[in-house]
Amino acid sequence: MSIDLAYERRGAGDPLVLLHGIGHHWRAWLPVFDRLAEAHDVIAVDLPGFGRSPMPAPGRPHDMPRIVGDLRTFFADLGLDRPHVAGNSLGGAIALELAAGGHVASATALSPAGFCTPRQLRWAVNVLRAHRYAAHLPEPVIRRMLAVEALRAVSFGMLLARPRGISAEAALADSLALRNGRAFEAVARAGLRYRFQGAPTAPVTVAWGTRDRILPYRQSALARRLLPEARHVDLWGCGHVPMHDDPELVTSVILATTGARVSDATA
Numbered sequence: 001m002s003i004d005l006a007y008e009r010r011g012a013g014d015p016l017v018l019l020h021g022i023g024h025h026w027r028a029w030l031p032v033f034d035r036l037a038e039a040h041d042v043i044a045v046d047l048p049g050f051g052r053s054p055m056p057a058p059g060r061p062h063d064m065p066r067i068v069g070d071l072r073t074f075f076a077d078l079g080l081d082r083p084h085v086a087g088n089s090l091g092g093a094i095a096l097e098l099a100a101g102g103h104v105a106s107a108t109a110l111s112p113a114g115f116c117t118p119r120q121l122r123w124a125v126n127v128l129r130a131h132r133y134a135a136h137l138p139e140p141v142i143r144r145m146l147a148v149e150a151l152r153a154v155s156f157g158m159l160l161a162r163p164r165g166i167s168a169e170a171a172l173a174d175s176l177a178l179r180n181g182r183a184f185e186a187v188a189r190a191g192l193r194y195r196f197q198g199a200p201t202a203p204v205t206v207a208w209g210t211r212d213r214i215l216p217y218r219q220s221a222l223a224r225r226l227l228p229e230a231r232h233v234d235l236w237g238c239g240h241v242p243m244h245d246d247p248e249l250v251t252s253v254i255l256a257t258t259g260a261r262v263s264d265a266t267a
Helices: 025-037 065-078 091-102 118-134 139-146 149-155 170-179 184-191 217-227 247-258
Strands: 005-009 015-019 043-046 084-088 106-110 204-209 231-236
Touching: 005 015, 005 025, 015 025, 015 065, 015 091, 025 043, 025 170, 025 247, 043 204, 065 091, 065 184, 084 091, 084 247, 091 106, 091 204, 106 247, 118 170, 118 184, 139 149, 170 184, 204 217, 204 247, 217 231
Parallel strands: 015 043, 015 084, 084 106, 106 204, 204 231
Antiparallel strands: 005 043
């Protein structure tokens, strides 16, 4: 059975699938998309119930096994045989689960979920819920607020270490994606019981923003203990969504994991 997921695809080379976090959309990867596409066939996906992807059929679970299964079906639909994957937050956890199942060539997890206590996870989800609640203001009001750099910095200060760097256009798109993410509550509730316990069989990098305020950097210590064979990288000065804070650093971390070079695409 095929699955209908919205995605953006650019570039050439070995396939690389990008997975966003809860309440986000494929555009989270725009700061690094074109750079990665110089070395890879890049497919950035809207996860089920987020962005332009439809909700799963009624009655289907919203837990990690279902999401991993949906992505395996998506890979098959696109003819992708063990692509590289990179994910942020929820997407990072999915990337690690795909690696544990032997379904990918490599996985890069940026501040992944799955390495915190239940209390820490509830706090993170509640912070995102608060952002989602604020995003239900009338769109013209949100647009006017985010046009002001200082207000953008306040609005995105929990997500980004350098919130003044996000454009008004990107901030608005992210806010609307969070507001309109129909699967948010179902995925959040299912995720409160999640903890990563797998053993990846593919090359893995876990990279953590040292200024992450959603899944704080101290959680990387558990990731290091549970994944001693993985490559662990500190993303200095980056927050929870490091693609915006330091696109060049994130690009280099992902390409080091996949083994590609930007020149590969033009060689």
